[in-house]
Amino acid sequence: MEPTFVAKVGRPAPHFDMRTTRNLETLEERAHLSDYRGQWLILFFYPADFTFVCPTEIRGFRDHYERFRSLRADILGVSTDSVYSHRAWIETPPEKNGLGPIPFPLASDITKEVSRRYGVLDEEEGMALRGLFIIDPEGVLRYEVVHDMDIGRSVNETLRVLQALESGGLCPVEWQPGQATLQPA
Secondary structure, three states: OOOOOOOOOOOEOOOOEEEEOOOOOOOOOEEEHHHHOOOEEEEEEOOOOOOOOHHHHHHHHHHOHHHHHHOOEEEEEEEOOOHHHHHHHHHOOHHHOOOOOOOOOEEEOOOOHHHHHOOOEEOOOOEEOEEEEEEOOOOEEEEEEEEOOOOOOOHHHHHHHHHHHHHOOEOOOOOOOOOOOEOOO
C-alpha cells in the first residue's frame, strides 16, 4: 500500500485516484494526478453537494474556466460525496438548487483518503473543508489555502496566484499580472 502523507507546498503533490463525472452516463472515468502532467492543476475541495456556498464557487470556476485553460491549467473539484450525488447535482437545474452543466469534472473522495492526504478532512463532520491547491506541470504543490466551510474562495485570487506562479518571478504584495516582479539584490 502507498504511504499516506499530507500535502506540503514545495513537495510532490500526493497521488490520487478517484471516480469522476467526466462521463456522466457511466461515471466510470477516474482522475489521477498523472492525468494533469504537463499542465497546471487547480484542485479544490468543497464540503458537500446540494449546499449553499459550494455551488457559487463551482459556478465561479465554471465562468472562468476558459481563462484557466488559456493559462495551461485545468480544474478538478472534489468532495466526499458519491459520483451519483455529483451527477444528480449537475443534472438538477440551478433554480432547483442544482449545479447545472460544468466544463470540468467533480471527483468523489468517498473513502476520504484524498481529503486526508491533502490535510482538509474534517474528521468529525466526515467532509472536506474548502481547500484549494495549485499543482505545477511537474506535479509539485505550489500553493494551498484552506477556508472554513462557511466562506467561499475568490476565483480571481486563484487566477492571480496562478499567473504569479507562472511568471517565475518574485511577486510583491498585491502584484497583478503585467506588473514587474522583484529582482534580487
